[in-house]
Amino acid sequence: MTVALLALALAAAPANAALGPTLPRVKAALVARHGEAQRARAERGVDQMAASWRASDGDARAFAAFAEANFVSDPAALDATFARFEEALEQLDGHFLEVNRFLARHAVLELGPTLPVDPILAGVDAGAHLTDDLFDSKLAFAALLNFPLTTLAERLEKGERWTRREWAEARLLGRRGALGGASDGGLSQRTPATVKQAIARAYAGSQAYVADYNLHMHHVLGEGGERLFPKGLRLLSHWNLRDEIKASYALPGGLARQRVIAKAMERIVTQAIPRAAVNDPRVDWNPFTNVVRPAPAGEIEGGEKPLARLDPSREPDTRYAWLLANFEAVRTADAFCPTAPTFIARKFEIDREMPEARVVALLESVVGSPLVPRVAQVIAKRLGRPLEPHDVWYAGFRPRSRHAEADLDAMTRARYPTAEAYAKDVPRLLEALGFPPEKARFVAGHIVVEPARGSGHALQAARRGDDPHLRTRVGAEGMDYKGYNIAVHEMGHCVEQVFSLYEVDHTLLSGVPNSAFTEALAMVLQARDLELLGLGKPDAEAERLLSLDDFWATYEIAGVALVDIGVWHWLYQNPKATPAALRQAVVRIAREVWNRYYAPVLGARDVLLLAIYSHMIEEPLYLPDYPLGHLIAAQIEEQVRKAGALGPEFERMARYGSVAPDLWMENATGEPVSAGALLRAAEAALAKEP
DSSP: OOHHHHHHHHHTOBOHHHHTTHHHHHHHHHHHHHOGGGHHHHHHHHHHHHHHOBGGGOOHHHHHHHHHHHOOOSHHHHHHHHHHHHHHHHHHHHHHHHHHHHHTHHHHBOSSSOOTHHHHHHTOOTTTTHHHHHHHTTHHHHHHHHSOOOOHHHHHHHGGGOOHHHHHHHHHHHOOBTTTBSSSOGGGSOOOHHHHHHHHHHHHHHHHHHHTOEEEGGGBBOTTSOBOSOTTOEEETTHHHHHHHHHGGGSTTHHHHHHHHHHHHHHHHHTOSBGGGSSOTTEEEETTTTEEEEOOGGGOGGGOOOOSOOOOOBOOSHHHHHHHHHHHHHHTTGGGOTTSOSHHHIIIIIIIOSOHHHHHHHHHHHHTOTHHHHHHHHHHHHHTSOOOGGGGGOOTTSGGGGSOHHHHHHHHHHHOSSHHHHHHHHHHHHHHTTOOHHHHHHHHTTOEEEEBSSSEEEEOOOSBTBOOEEEEOOBTTBOOHHHHHHHHHHHHHHHHHHHHHHSOSOGGGOSOSSHHHHHHHHHHHHTTHHHHTTSOOOOHHHHHHHHHHHHHHHHHHHHHHHHHHHHHHHHHHOTTOOHHHHHHHHHHHHHHHHHHHTHHHHSOSSOOGGGOOTHHHHSTTOTTHHHHHHHHHHHHHHHHHHHTOHHHHHHHHHTTOSOOHHHHHHHHHSSOSOSHHHHHHHHHHHHTOO
8 A cells, every 4th residue: 555545544544433432322312312213224324424434524522413413304304305415416416527528528529639738637527526525514424324325235135125215215325426436336435536536537548548549550561561451541449440350251351351450459468569550650560570660652641751760669568557557546445445445346346236256157157158169160151261369259140241341331421421410310210219209309309429539438417407428430531330330339328328317216316227238228229220221120030140149249248358357356466566567467367268268169279359458448347347238238139029119118128227237127128137138049049050
């Protein structure tokens, strides 16, 4: 622990010892005043207050006076108090989120060249001091005194029997999101503003690094030095690189392109990539030989002059320096979260409300499924060759594999020359997905579409009166298919966010149980992107192949998630690691996961592709939400097929709000979260394989 962190921890130490003799007297006084029926509430509330009370909040007499003045027992007054908190927190959450979104806009949106001040603005968390203010003003103590602070075990065991109001009360103290911050447990923890600001700065720095990590593919050469990619093709790592592998299955000579990209990915993971090869269209790079040289004048895009000098040195472990910076930042919150004293625990027990062991078991049920080699055989047969490592991203099952990427690009660029053009089309898109016209107009009216500097994302709103923001990349020639596909995915997030904010019965329950659920709902819309382009709905055979595609995609991303989890455990075991040591650990963990679950079916050992995902660098421990999202999406799709309509089912599910994951899923589909629907669909699809 650093000296600064130790000082913070000592300053934050609860005054429990000094309060100890006072607590029984305070509890007895409250029971005497409010009646025996209030004993359980009074004793719980006093203990909850004491757990966060510091010497700076006052002495034992001040503690007792506050408890006696602020304990509420009258049901009507308690209802009114709860309503005050709910409306106040909605406004605080919502407005601070809006301010942060505005401050970061130049860093994350394509609004022209960035300035040195832009990443600094993006690193400001306007609400970082809010938790401090709530405790210093003692408003947080009023909440702790009167409403329950629940554990994950309680929510999982008792939540099925709770009323909606009881669930909202549980979220009052254990809320997550804009005000609660990233995995800090809301008012259940008293994380200082200095810690939150440090986390925000680290996140912003890593996100800026990732958002501008492009390869100019005309200058990424084949093994023999040949140019395989057209001029002007700029691909962001990892999203666009991965998607180019997927798109290349439909291209003549696509295999050679895929091998180039896979090799480039490996160089990025090992940080052997020359830093001159990143983001510079004046540099030719052969990822097989790892040689860089100035590009000939006739091959340089944009009229730029050739390089006079070139630095051939490799990227100096920058990728892992940013991952380490995020680790060091979030770890400073550990001292203030006794119920979840590691970031890993907070991500699973607070953010996901799913124990890590259960999530890992779900992932392993997919990567270790006996269906994997059977699906691999089908892919090899369709390709007419043995599988290679990059075939972990095989996309030939999807209907889009029938269409050349260039043709899809032409369609989307013509239809969406700007972000505004996509925004105008959102009502029609939603109607095509089965939402009634009036509902489609309502939802579209609450979605703001903007051009992303990076690959794209959706940013929620946290108060009614504000709107979710959909960001996707729009090139100078318009929105290409990759950008469009991402836009449909992000639209799914935004539609969920509109329903789960504007139609939920308690704003404290706004949202969905965790990120995997909003990912799942976004995937359900994204799977229909070609239908929305007017290329027809999938027939029975296409539906069968889509089931195989969903299974294979889950197989791929589940391994990525296992690597992410493994890396974070290594970080906690090696908190003083250097970027170089972290790089070596990531390489080792990625190889181990690959060799166990992927080498037997993809024909090569020690492959590093599972470590390429940029989320690992910019969004700590987010990756497990993607395979969970695939499992949940399969369950939702199964339910939609039963119901026969997407729009109404999507709305019904999304408006249920942020309750426990299994409770949400049982309301949505009648079953808890499981891999069952995904595996059933894949098994049925294989049974019909010719």
